[in-house]
Amino acid sequence: MYRMSLMALIADELPGVNRERCIKIAIVHDIAEAIVGDITPSDGVPKEEKSRMEQEALDEMCKVLGGGMRAEEIKELWQEYENMSSIEAKLVKDFDKVEMILQALEYETEHGKVLDEFFLSTAGKIQTEIGKRWAAEITSRRNSQLANRLNYRSNARKDDSMYDTARIVLKMKYVSITMTGRRPSLLLGPLPAVITTGKSTEVPSEIKSMDPETKLPKKPNFDPLKAHELTEGGQPEFRKVYVPAHRLKPLENAWKEIYNLIYKVMKVDIRMNLKARRVELKNKPETPDIGHLQRCADFVHAFVLGFEFRDAESMLKCDELYVDSFEIRDVKSLRGEHLSRAVGRLSGKSGKTKFAIENATGTRVVIADTRIHVLGPFARIKVARNCLCSLIMGSPAAKVYSKLRRVASRLDSIA
Numbered sequence: 529m530y531r532m533s534l535m536a537l538i539a540d541e542l543p544g545v546n547r548e549r550c551i552k553i554a555i556v557h558d559i560a561e562a563i564v565g566d567i568t569p570s571d572g573v574p575k576e577e578k579s580r581m582e583q584e585a586l587d588e589m590c591k592v593l594g595g596g597m598r599a600e601e602i603k604e605l606w607q608e609y610e611n612m613s614s615i616e617a618k619l620v621k622d623f624d625k626v627e628m629i630l631q632a633l634e635y636e637t638e639h640g641k642v643l644d645e646f647f648l649s650t651a652g653k654i655q656t657e658i659g660k661r662w663a664a665e666i667t668s669r670r671n672s673q674l675a676n677r678l679n680y681r682s683n684a685r686k687d688d689s690m691y692d693t694a695r696i697v698l699k700m701k702y703v704s705i706t707m708t709g710r711r712p713s714l715l716l717g718p719l720p721a722v723i724t725t726g727k728s729t730e731v732p733s734e735i736k737s738m739d740p741e742t743k744l745p746k747k748p749n750f751d752p753l754k755a756h757e758l759t760e761g762g763q764p765e766f767r768k769v770y771v772p773a774h775r776l777k778p779l780e781n782a783w784k785e786i787y788n789l790i791y792k793v794m795k796v797d798i799r800m801n802l803k804a805r806r807v808e809l810k811n812k813p814e815t816p817d818i819g820h821l822q823r824c825a826d827f828v829h830a831f832v833l834g835f836e837f838r839d840a841e842s843m844l845k846c847d848e849l850y851v852d853s854f855e856i857r858d859v860k861s862l863r864g865e866h867l868s869r870a871v872g873r874l875s876g877k878s879g880k881t882k883f884a885i886e887n888a889t890g891t892r893v894v895i896a897d898t899r900i901h902v903l904g905p906f907a908r909i910k911v912a913r914n915c916l917c918s919l920i921m922g923s924p925a926a927k928v929y930s931k932l933r934r935v936a937s938r939l940d941s942i943a
Contacts, residue, residue: 533558535623545619550616554620556609849904852901855898855900856900860920900916902916915928
């Protein structure tokens, strides 16, 4: 927090740049971000929605000040930053991008992850020279860090291959050892007593106990690690699911069931962030499986997309369920009444066509405006999507029904 302000403070003197104004713009931006939260490209929040949330945070700041000259100055600084109408605003915008990739580098170093999306989202978008220099330095350090990590893994693979070779050598009945009596590098443990037979020595029959037919001790059986034990340093993991405005009321109505299912059954912390309009999930020491966090996030995401509670709940119980989403315009470029007719063909009279596809393929389909979501196993989603695409392209419903009858028996054999 407030690192952008520090960047503005320690930056080199630039001609025509008001350092004090840069610091003010950075502070206003950081306070708004503290209220809304740090929205990253991976959160999937639209740019318009992000601007709306930040504008609400700005209004809240001005409300706390009670209006007056200071509140007007904050609004002026914010608009200057949003419109990038000055060299100071452009410089602070670059500081924001530099601070984001710097934070991503720190996360990579601390947790051992690769966060390419943060660096790709800022590539070629930094305008000022000082921003380009700082970004180049951060990228250079990241490349060195990734290279060191790659070398470490390469050496680890070499060690593994040496260990496998040693196991193969130890399975041999007889091993020839040079007259020096020196222990070979691939053999583990002390060198057994040897019997000299000329130029080479022969290992006695004790080595025969290493034959493949010899019964080995049972493998140790350990209890599975809990979720917090699998992460670096025991740090909790988070998931965030954005909730559009039209799904807030259904989420509120079903919140009690969702909360009981996730918090009490799956042992995952959950809360609703009303300001950011998103559901936030976090694992805890009591979470029995690290996969529960992602399952809960998929469950909430499916409910937010428009699936019924019972259908979305099945994602918590089955590992093979997925949600596939696509736009009608991705299949065929349609506008106006042509687009409306395509949506009508997908639904059918009173939803007859959609229900037929769901029942034949064992999937669930949600048609939200021009976006289609399909929930089910991968193979069944593929069949349902082919039928939906045929309807979008203009195929009559009767032809799709005949196709469904042909594949229904084959789908019944899919596990």
